[in-house]
Amino acid sequence: MSKHKLTQLKALEAESIHIIREVVAEFRNPVMLYSVGKDSSVLVHLARKAFYPAPLPFPLLHVDTGFKFKEMYEFRDNFCKEIGADLIVRRNEDAIAKGMNPKEFGVARCCGALKTQGLLDALEEGGYDAAFGGARRDEEKSRAKERVFSMRDEFGQWDPKNQRPELWNIYNGRIHDGESVRVFPISNWTEMDIWSYIREENIPIVPLYFAKERPMIERGDMLIPYYEENKDQYLEGEEPTMVMSRFRTLGCSPCTGAVRSDATNMDEIVIEAAASKRSERETRIIDHGSNSMEDKKKEGYF
Amino acid sequence: MTKANFDLVKEIELLRLVTVGSVDDGKSTLIGRLLIDTKGAFEDQLMAVRKKKGATTVSSAADIDLAMLTDGLAAEREQGITIDVAYRYFATPKRKFIMADCPGHEQYTRNMVTGSSTANAAIILIDARNGVMPQTKRHTHILGLLGIPHLIVAVNKMDLVDYDQATFEKIREEMDEYCAKQGIKDLICTPISALTGDMVTIRGENMDWYEGDTLLETLESLSVLDDLDEKPFRMPVQLVNRPQTADLPDYRGFMGTIASGTIKVGDAITVVPSGLSSTVKEIVTFDGNLEEAFAPQSITLTLNDNIDISRGDMLVHTGEPTTGEKSLTANVCWIGDEPLERRKKYMIKHTTRQVKALVDDVVFKREIHTLEKEDADTLEMNEIGQIRFKLQQPLNCDSYAENRMTGSFIIIDSFTNNTVGAGMVV
Numbered sequence: 001m002s003k004h005k006l007t008q009l010k011a012l013e014a015e016s017i018h019i020i021r022e023v024v025a026e027f028r029n030p031v032m033l034y035s036v037g038k039d040s041s042v043l044v045h046l047a048r049k050a051f052y053p054a055p056l057p058f059p060l061l062h063v064d065t066g067f068k069f070k071e072m073y074e075f076r077d078n079f080c081k082e083i084g085a086d087l088i089v090r091r092n093e094d095a096i097a098k099g100m101n102p103k104e105f106g107v108a109r110c111c112g113a114l115k116t117q118g119l120l121d122a123l124e125e126g127g128y129d130a131a132f133g134g135a136r137r138d139e140e141k142s143r144a145k146e147r148v149f150s151m152r153d154e155f156g157q158w159d160p161k162n163q164r165p166e167l168w169n170i171y172n173g174r175i176h177d178g179e180s181v182r183v184f185p186i187s188n189w190t191e192m193d194i195w196s197y198i199r200e201e202n203i204p205i206v207p208l209y210f211a212k213e214r215p216m217i218e219r220g221d222m223l224i225p226y227y228e229e230n231k232d233q234y235l236e237g238e239e240p241t242m243v244m245s246r247f248r249t250l251g252c253s254p255c256t257g258a259v260r261s262d263a264t265n266m267d268e269i270v271i272e273a274a275a276s277k278r279s280e281r282e283t284r285i286i287d288h289g290s291n292s293m294e295d296k297k298k299e300g301y302f
Numbered sequence: 303m304t305k306a307n308f309d310l311v312k313e314i315e316l317l318r319l320v321t322v323g324s325v326d327d328g329k330s331t332l333i334g335r336l337l338i339d340t341k342g343a344f345e346d347q348l349m350a351v352r353k354k355k356g357a358t359t360v361s362s363a364a365d366i367d368l369a370m371l372t373d374g375l376a377a378e379r380e381q382g383i384t385i386d387v388a389y390r391y392f393a394t395p396k397r398k399f400i401m402a403d404c405p406g407h408e409q410y411t412r413n414m415v416t417g418s419s420t421a422n423a424a425i426i427l428i429d430a431r432n433g434v435m436p437q438t439k440r441h442t443h444i445l446g447l448l449g450i451p452h453l454i455v456a457v458n459k460m461d462l463v464d465y466d467q468a469t470f471e472k473i474r475e476e477m478d479e480y481c482a483k484q485g486i487k488d489l490i491c492t493p494i495s496a497l498t499g500d501m502v503t504i505r506g507e508n509m510d511w512y513e514g515d516t517l518l519e520t521l522e523s524l525s526v527l528d529d530l531d532e533k534p535f536r537m538p539v540q541l542v543n544r545p546q547t548a549d550l551p552d553y554r555g556f557m558g559t560i561a562s563g564t565i566k567v568g569d570a571i572t573v574v575p576s577g578l579s580s581t582v583k584e585i586v587t588f589d590g591n592l593e594e595a596f597a598p599q600s601i602t603l604t605l606n607d608n609i610d611i612s613r614g615d616m617l618v619h620t621g622e623p624t625t626g627e628k629s630l631t632a633n634v635c636w637i638g639d640e641p642l643e644r645r646k647k648y649m650i651k652h653t654t655r656q657v658k659a660l661v662d663d664v665v666f667k668r669e670i671h672t673l674e675k676e677d678a679d680t681l682e683m684n685e686i687g688q689i690r691f692k693l694q695q696p697l698n699c700d701s702y703a704e705n706r707m708t709g710s711f712i713i714i715d716s717f718t719n720n721t722v723g724a725g726m727v728v
Contacts, residue, residue, distance in 0.1 A: 003594040004531045004564065004597075005315075005527065006598070006599065007313060007314070008314050008315060008316035008398050010599075011316050011598065012316075013600075014559060014598050014599050015598075015599045016561075017600035018559040018600050021540040021557055021559075021600070022540060022654075024541060025540050025541050025613055025654065037340075048588060049587070049588035049589075050557075050600070051543065051557075052586070052587065052588040052602070053543075053545055053550060053555075054543050054544075054547070054550075055545070055547070119320050133445055136439065137389040137391070138390075138391045141347075141388075144388040144389050144390065145387065145388050145389075146387045147416075152408070157466035160386065161386075163386060163413075163415065164720060164721050165412045165416045165637050165712075165721045165724070166416050166721075167415065167416060167419040167710070167721070167724050168419045168420060168706070168707070168710045168712075169420070169559070170651055170653070170706075170710065170711065170712050172651065172712060172714055172719070172720075172721045173650070174714060174716075174719040175719060176719060187389070188389070188391075188400055190391045190393075190398075192393070193398075199308075233596075267308070268637060270308070275621070277341075277345045278345055278346045279346055279347055295668075
């Protein structure tokens with residue numbers, strides 16, 4: 001019987017590093033999508049481990065919507081500087097110039113323009129044949145069905161009914177010209193794994209994940225963070241109140257809710273995650289509505 | 303959870319599990335049951351699939367449409383069937399489970415192979431009313447070929463056969479006999495009712511005649527220890543790390559995941575297929591250098607001699623070579639839309655190496671019910687047989703029975719780039 005055993009987090013880590021290295025070995029021009037959130041923080045940390053002592057062999061790509069939390073922009077710039085990463089920021093400037101926003105155009109159209117189209121344009125412009133993403137299968141039911149190597153046609157679209165079989169840890173990275181692949185090295189991690197790993201490895205994350213008194217709009221069950229510069233995005237009569245709260249997931253500030261929480265440090269966050277009865281995606285307005293994630297993924301969303 | 307528990311949580315083991323079965327044998331209900339009873343599904347996810355739209359709470363499997371919870375794709379919900387593998391995650395205080403939920407329809411057998419290849423254990427579901435179906439045998443045969451260490455037959459819907467022991471025993475005997483024919487040992491049979499939860503997470507009172515563990519107890523107690531680290535050392539090289547920075551102008555590290563065995567600083571290694579040898583200088587990781595590393599760690603090795611090594615080469619302990627021949631015989635599960643063609647050239651990806659391979663001979667095809675060998679010229683999708691390949695370059699393999707990592711490969715159609723076969727070296 002075996003004397004050596006990896007803990008489950010170390011086993012997940014080894015699997016993720018294996019995947020990241022396979023992509024760098026088999027693709028011409030990979031890029032890592034970097035959303036500034038906790039999953040991205042873990043993904044970048046794993047990539048640094050994979051290539052140590054060499055620097056990251058690919059750039060980080062942030063598809064910015066202009067609606068991210070200001071704490072996220074600050075964190076992003078400091079973090080990338082500190083680890084010496086090559087950061088590329090791209091925005092769908094056409095849509096932003098036309099004043100795209102979730103309140104007037106609807107969440108689906110806004111996401112379609114600023115996130116999906118922004119991403120597809122950025123990938124095409126960079127000529128990337130492989131893009132790493134930090135999606136996890138436990139997040140959402142269509143993601144539960146996605147392969148680690150997710151093939152995309154020339155239009156960046158996903159065909160869920162016709163996915164390549166994926167056997168053992170042998171990944172088929174062969175593609176035709178124009179096709180590309182989205183790669184999800186942390187597919188098998190759960191939210192609990194992410195928080196536990198961040199705690200164990202002391203991985204830096206955006207301060208919004210820690211509980212603090214913050215101005216919030218209370219809309220039904222949701223806590224929507226209040227920012228002066230977003231005030232056009234709130235409904236009539238909505239006024240902020242101070243609420244002890246934090247974020248379990250980070251997206252665009254008008255469309256990401258907070259949760260009431262007293263968890264001010266990593267130990268408390270892990271304890272809270274273990275006891276949580278609600279999924280983290282519940283705080284993302286984008287996921288509500290029938291089929292929305294699958295539809296967006298077919299169109300090219302990551 | 304309290305602070306004192308952090309160290310315990312760290313020690314949690316990982317069990318990779320696959321569930322397979324025929325259509326309508328209640329797999330979604332079982333998975334829903336496991337997710338709800340282990341709190342692997344969140345309240346808002348359950349509320350979204352509740353049966354009564356007005357309901358304000360969901361507490362039992364009966365309150366929700368379980369198939370809606372597990373069938374994540376629109377096409378699946380339209381057709382009421384599972385098309386692709388869905389991965390589910392749940393945990394008990396002892397273990398974290400990664401469960402690949404595999405479709406039952408024959409046309410989706412290839413997805414079942416996808417979900418099973420990495421599993422430590424499989425649950426094969428059988429509807430007690432229907433008994434052992436052709437699909438049950440196909441799936442069991444594939445699980446046997448893939449070398450899944452633990453097979454559990456869950457005879458479901460016992461509530462619909464009045465919890466009848468004789469019905470269960472008949473199915474158990476038939477499965478025992480089928481498995482014995484292909485040398486599968488360690489078969490566990492459990493009667494369950496996924497709907498009521500009897501013998502899934504609770505014992506219940508209806509099957510006192512059954513003395514074994516509940517399904518969840520079984521899943522928590524199966525051995526997850528493999529002996530991968532005690533097998534000969536194998537490390538396929540993924541990449542050569544040459545930072546060429548000011549600090550590290552001449553650094554050359556060999557990056558890879560240890561497929562099997564252990565490696566220590568100072569060990570003598572040989573590169574296959576070249577046969578060049580050296581000794582290990584350092585075992586490098588981001589968290590500091592190690593004295594010893596073992597499977598399945600992902601590491602970087604530096605050596606004491608400057609020898610030629612590149613992606614696709616394998617590092618082994620000197621004196622523990624692999625085979626390295628230009629022909630290869632393997633059991634193959636064919637998963638391509640187009641049938642396998644004799645004399646056609648495919649690509650084989652084995653560990654980190656890709657070689658051209660010519661189909662030299664279909665040695666036999668396996669009849670799935672009787673397990674007899676049949677003469678054949680081809681394999682159609684979902685068929686299983688033994689194939690002899692001629693290789694453009696030698697591959698360094700072990701037999702699949704010896705080593706699941708270095709004995710497995712995929713077959714790629716070089717025209718479509720699709721993965722068309724799963725190979726297991728004989």
